[in-house]
Amino acid sequence: MSTYTIPVGPLHVALEEPMYFRVQVEGETVVGLDITAGYVHRGMESLVMQRNIYQNITLTERLCSLCSNNHPCTYCMALEKIAGIEVPERAQYLRVIADEIKRIASNLFNAGILAHIIGFDSLFMHVMEIREIVQDTKETIYGNRMDLAVNCIGGVRYDLSDEKIKYIRKQIDRLKKPLEEIIDIYMNNKFVRARTEGVGVLPKEEAVRYGVVGPVARGSGIDYDVRVKSPYAAYDKIKVNVHVENGSDVRARAIVRLREIQEAVNIIELCLKELPDGPTCIDHLPEIPAGEAIAKSEAPRGELIYYLRTNGSDKPERLKWRVPTYMNWEALNVMMPGNKVADIPLIITSIDPCISCTER
Amino acid sequence: MDRNIQKEFEEKLIRTIGQGFSLRWETDSKGVVTGWCRLDDHSQITNVALIVSGLGGRVITITAYKTKDVHQRDVHEIAYHFDLDGCTCTVTIEIPRNSGKVNSITPILKSADWTERELQELYGIKVVGHPNPKRLFLDETIDEGIMNKLIPLSVAMNGATSKTLWEKVFAATSKEVDTK
Numbered sequence: 341m342s343t344y345t346i347p348v349g350p351l352h353v354a355l356e357e358p359m360y361f362r363v364q365v366e367g368e369t370v371v372g373l374d375i376t377a378g379y380v381h382r383g384m385e386s387l388v389m390q391r392n393i394y395q396n397i398t399l400t401e402r403l404c405s406l407c408s409n410n411h412p413c414t415y416c417m418a419l420e421k422i423a424g425i426e427v428p429e430r431a432q433y434l435r436v437i438a439d440e441i442k443r444i445a446s447n448l449f450n451a452g453i454l455a456h457i458i459g460f461d462s463l464f465m466h467v468m469e470i471r472e473i474v475q476d477t478k479e480t481i482y483g484n485r486m487d488l489a490v491n492c493i494g495g496v497r498y499d500l501s502d503e504k505i506k507y508i509r510k511q512i513d514r515l516k517k518p519l520e521e522i523i524d525i526y527m528n529n530k531f532v533r534a535r536t537e538g539v540g541v542l543p544k545e546e547a548v549r550y551g552v553v554g555p556v557a558r559g560s561g562i563d564y565d566v567r568v569k570s571p572y573a574a575y576d577k578i579k580v581n582v583h584v585e586n587g588s589d590v591r592a593r594a595i596v597r598l599r600e601i602q603e604a605v606n607i608i609e610l611c612l613k614e615l616p617d618g619p620t621c622i623d624h625l626p627e628i629p630a631g632e633a634i635a636k637s638e639a640p641r642g643e644l645i646y647y648l649r650t651n652g653s654d655k656p657e658r659l660k661w662r663v664p665t666y667m668n669w670e671a672l673n674v675m676m677p678g679n680k681v682a683d684i685p686l687i688i689t690s691i692d693p694c695i696s697c698t699e700r
Numbered sequence: 701m702d703r704n705i706q707k708e709f710e711e712k713l714i715r716t717i718g719q720g721f722s723l724r725w726e727t728d729s730k731g732v733v734t735g736w737c738r739l740d741d742h743s744q745i746t747n748v749a750l751i752v753s754g755l756g757g758r759v760i761t762i763t764a765y766k767t768k769d770v771h772q773r774d775v776h777e778i779a780y781h782f783d784l785d786g787c788t789c790t791v792t793i794e795i796p797r798n799s800g801k802v803n804s805i806t807p808i809l810k811s812a813d814w815t816e817r818e819l820q821e822l823y824g825i826k827v828v829g830h831p832n833p834k835r836l837f838l839d840e841t842i843d844e845g846i847m848n849k850l851i852p853l854s855v856a857m858n859g860a861t862s863k864t865l866w867e868k869v870f871a872a873t874s875k876e877v878d879t880k
Contacts, residue, residue: 377836377837378835378836378837378838378839381837381838383846385822385847386846386847421728426729548756548758549810549811550810550811551758551759551760551783551809551810551811564786566786569785569786570730570732570786570787570788571730571731571732572730572732575730576730576731632736632790634734634781634788634790636760636788643760645760645761645781645788647761647763647779647781647790649765649767657765657767658763658765660761660763660765662760662761662781662815666761666814666815667811667814669814670810670813670814699837
């Protein structure tokens with residue numbers, strides 16, 4: 341059989357973000373892969389060193405739209421560690437609520453795209469319609485559908501009145517039944533199963549070797565979630581059930597994401613129930629001394645880490661962050677070979693790639 | 701019994717490199733332990749990678765940065781952030797000024813792959829022994845070590861926001877006039 345190299349991308353592989361793949365095929369089967377990145381590299385790690393620490397809260401929120409809340413939140417956590425700031429308890433719960441609302445919207449988006457790629461467009465529309473409930477909630481509570489702008493050093497910039505708590509509860513309730521319905525479709529519909537089961541397999545030992553994170557790791561049987569392994573915000577007080585699947589394929593990764601939406605719903609309900617009274621932020625503009633710190637969080641796509649070095653000035657000496665998708669790209673070299681050309685976009689989508697995050 | 705991975709790491713470190721390092725553990729209010737380690741000899745990083753690999757750990761990321769040494773000279777340091785079952789341990793080395801080289805740990809820990817390629821192109825630090833050392837994000841036409849320089853915005857934008865652009869336009873127009 342003849343071997344060919346076919347270009348896939350850089351545009352419209354799975355999402356409207358550029359990444360270029362040179363795929364070696366034998367007949368219709370993928371045998372090798374070469375990834376070329378860099379189409380949306382903006383040099384943001386250089387930019388953050390030329391802006392002051394407060395401006396960078398705004399800048400980091402603009403790294404990516406889907407996990408936009410995790411970036412400023414984790415960055416603020418790093419600053420708080422260096423300055424020794426204790427975040428008020430109410431603010432810690434409010435950070436969790438904002439994070440989990442974003443997680444629901446992000447995971448639903450990926451589930452929708454998966455349906456679209458396998459040609460199940462009615463399911464895609466249905467999932468996006470459910471996602472609108474979450475988008476409306478964000479707009480009502482935070483005034484924006486994507487960038488919430490809730491984080492500041494030492495707390496959050498929003499509060500929930502009784503009326504707003506009631507509203508979020510109502511919205512969350514509206515999600516429950518449709519979620520069960522779509523999870524049933526993703527798990528049991530024979531067309532969805534035919535396209536996703538046994539496709540893009542990443543065995544557990546390879547997942548460990550490549551150091552993959554988030555739902556990609558948990559879909560391959562790795563029980564690792566930053567919220568549990570190294571708790572932050574209010575996650576030390578709230579029980580998070582980590583959902584692990586052993587299928588290691590596209591289906592397993594999709595199920596993990598969908599189950600995490602249900603878990604996010606539970607977490608938000610619990611937070612609203614146990615929301616302590618008190619201030620939402622520290623009452624002064626802190627000075628950040630020289631130092632270094634690590635902060636980690638579980639973004640919708642997995643572990644996000646910020647490493648910050650300060651030198652006592654108002655600009656960071658170095659700010660480095662590693663987004664979850666960054667670790668998951670190389671694992672495509674394991675997932676792809678042996679699959680059909682038609683499954684390439686599906687496998688790429690199954691790592692829920694974020695390219696603007698990866699390249700910064 | 702709970703595994704004490706920090707203790708295991710420390711013991712193995714002493715057995716392998718003896719006294720040539722400093723190490724401290726910090727515990728935050730949530731009980732999360734973070735490790736900060738500094739190696740005297742940069743070439744020991746491969747031994748540390750072997751220890752992390754033996755403990756089932758992985759590379760979370762690697763940060764290269766420019767800083768000042770004790771003599772106030774510019775120097776590159778690299779901070780390796782390893783994950784030891786939820787505990788982040790940062791191991792820092794100083795890159796020798798004369799060679800600008802460091803051994804790759806990707807052959808030992810595959811999870812270091814992309815991030816070593818990235819620091820190579822951003823800081824011009826040569827990573828020796830990387831299995832796939834080609835550019836990751838930056839085009840071949842861009843100089844290595846781009847993070848070591850300050851590039852003014854007007855240069856980056858090719859004069860699009862300053863009079864540089866118009867100088868080029870006028871220069872080109874006057875040439876046209878001359879040739880006529």
